[in-house]
Amino acid sequence: MLVGLVVLVLLVFASLSFGSSDTTIQQVWSYIFHQDNATVGNILLYVRIPRTIATILCGSALAVAGLLFQSALNNALASSGTIGVNSGAGLFVILGAILFPGVFIAKSIFAFMGSLLAAVLIFFIAKKNVSKSTIVMAGVAISSLLTACSDALVTLYPDTVMDKSSFFIGGFAHVQSANLPFVSIITLLCLLLAGLLATRMNVLSLGDEMANSLGLPVVRTRYILIFLGATLAAASVSIGGILSFVGLIVPHMMRSIMGNDHRYLVPSTLLSGAILVLGCDLVARLLFAPFEIPVGIILAFLGSPFFLWLILSRKRRLQL
Amino acid sequence: MMEISHVNVLIERKQILTDISMEIPKGSFTCIIGKNGSGKSTLLKAINQYLAYSGTIEVDQQDLKILNKDARARLMCYLPQQRSIPNMNVRQLISHGRYPHLGFSKTLQDEDTYIIMEAAKLAGVESLMERNLQSLSGGERQRAYIAMMIAQDTSYILLDEPTTFLDVEFQLDIMELLKQLNERGKTIVMVAHDLPQAFSYASNIILIDHGRLIIQATPEEMIATDEVYACFGVHVRTSKNPNDLYRYTFER
Known part of the structure; x- marks a missing residue:
């Protein structure tokens, strides 16, 4: 955890120091301590700081949302991307942009x-006692359907006020500081609640019958976890677009390092999600500087092989 | 005392339990026997409020339908037959037994840690505390689960076929542990599939067939009737061979 915190702080420094503009590190740090250059100040205040905050929020929100969905559905392959939650949020964001153009709260x-x-x-499909792989396949089907609806809307309303390519791939190039306070409050509140539910998630991992025997209101707990996960995913989609794989990669990596105790998994997943998205965003900004690519592309390059490995690994498959 | 009155369970429009009424005495070692699909496990699940039922189930004069979940979990615990093996160590598993006793923050206090260690000692798993459940043998894992139930510290312990799939030595091991808990005042209610084992350990036997209560009696009373033969096609007899595993045996 301490190592993760140090890495995050270093990445924050890097995120504030490097970007597509030709501002030097010395200029950035000179501004931070002396406020001596208005141009650099504007870059920091209106571009890099909001962007850094947005990536941290989205990374931690998506990673913890994945953990919550995995716990609620008792399914290692569940994440906001694989069960169609991101696509659902995406479809409704486009609807919001069509009905209330330019109103960020409506988007959220x-x-x-x-x-x-x-x-x-997905929850109602999971309640029908279908296998865990069926749940994910149902998620893929729902995701495809919702994405098709999004595409149809974008085709029918081509003048919708939004950056479509950045939104569908996921990216932080157009983050506006004015939109951050609302999303930050919602995200932080949900992350705090997720932390409070850690012991309940541990009990839920014993299976429904045992959890019920221990006095846990199983169905209510699952609903709360799904509600929190959906809120976190929505908060992330409304500022960063549809970012894939964060909610899948991070909880798995943390499980292999920290074990299955959610009291440690929630904070470590939160931290690692922020590190992953911030790190990938930095790569996306610097790889072809002064041009940048949407961070979703970098995440997809990392996430796709990981997802394949997860599905094909025999040992993992036994645990699905 | 556990009082079950006119309990009916319907699953997907199929009547699984029909008008079950019985009293399970406090401090008894009760075994529920019956053929596969007779409704034994369903009865246990209904008692544990995992399945919807009509009728009433009262434990120590408290109606389980209206008792809140935490209070119920402090009164009785339940070990299902089929369960996934979570990726956690024995200490974590046993600590879950304290869940209904914790406040809103669900944080373990010193007293809880002491109870967890005592439960592990009693179940004989104190040397396995840091081992992952997935690395344990079936018998060790069953002991770990029973340690969790001991940590839950309830008067009533419900178990669904706790010795199924275990080697004979582990079966005896688990049954002796349950007997020990019964001698400490715990009421044991278990679904059993091994008749000689059930008759040897139980003080109270309940026979269920086709979702109906057939008879409730002590082992001695039960072997004096033909009900076991009518249900299973075998007679349970007192063993005459001192080398037999159990005090009772069955024959055609």
């Missing part, structure tokens, strides 16, 4: 409605 609220709709759909 619509994202939440869409993610919750997809999550509840």
Whole structure:
């Protein structure tokens, strides 16, 4: 955890210091301590600081959302990407952009409605005692359907006020500081609640019958976890677009390092999600500087092989 | 005392339990026997409020339907037959037994840690505390689960076929542990599939067939009737061979 915190702090420094503009590190740090250069100040205040905050929020929100979905559905392959929650949020964000163009709160609220709709759909499929791989396949089907709806809307309303390519791939190039306070409060509140639910998630991992025997209200707990996961995913989608694989990679890596105790998994997943997305965003900014690529591309390059490995690994498959 | 009155369970429009009424005395070692699909496990699940039922189930004069979940979990615990093997160590598993006793923050206090260690000692798993459940043998794992139930510190302990799939030595091991808990005042209610084993350990036997209560009696009373033969096609007899595993044996 301490190592993770140090890495995050270093990445924050790097994120504030490097970017597509030709501002030098010395200029950045000179501004931080002496406020001596208005141009550098503007770059920091209106671009790099909001962007750094947004990547940290999205990374931790998506990673913890994945952990919550995995716990609620008792399924190692569940994440906001694989069960269609991101696509649901995406569809409703486009709807929000069509109905209330330029209103960020509407975007966030619509994202939440869409993610919750997809999550509840999956939850009801999972309740029918289907296998865990069926749940993920159902998620893929729901995700495809919702994405098709999004594509249809974008085709029918080509003048929708939003950066479509950045939104669908996921990226932070157009983050606006004015949009951050609302999303930050929602995300921090949900992350705090996720931490408070850690012991309950541990009990849930024993299976429904044992959890019920220990006095845990199983169905209510699952609903709360899904609600929190959907809110976190929606918060992330409303500022960073549809970022894939974060909610899948990070909880798995943390499980292999920290074990299965959610009291440690929640904070470590939160921290690692922030590190992953911030690190990938930095790579996305610097790889072809002064041009940048959406961070979703870097995450997909990392996440796709990981997802394949997860599915094909015999040992893992036994645990699905 | 556990009082079950006119309990009916319907699953997917199929009547699984029909008008079950019985009293399970406090401090008894009760075994529920019956053929596969007779409704034994369903009865245990209904008692544990895992399945919806009509009728009433009262434990120590408290109606389980209206008792809150934490209070119920402090009154009785339940070990299902089929369960996944979570990726956690024995200490973590046993500590879950304290869950219904913790406050909102669900944080273990010193007293809880002491109870967890005592439960591990009693179940004989204190040397396995840091071992992952997935690395344990079936018998060791079953002991770890029983340690969790001991840590839950309830008056009533419900178990669904706790010795299934275990080697004979582990079966005896588990049964002796349950007997020890019974001698300490715990009421044991277990579904059993091994008749000689059930008759040898139980003070109270309940026979269920086709979702109905057939008879409730002591082992001695039960072997004096033909109900076991009518249900299973075998007679349970007192063993005459001192080398037999159990005090009772069965024959055609």
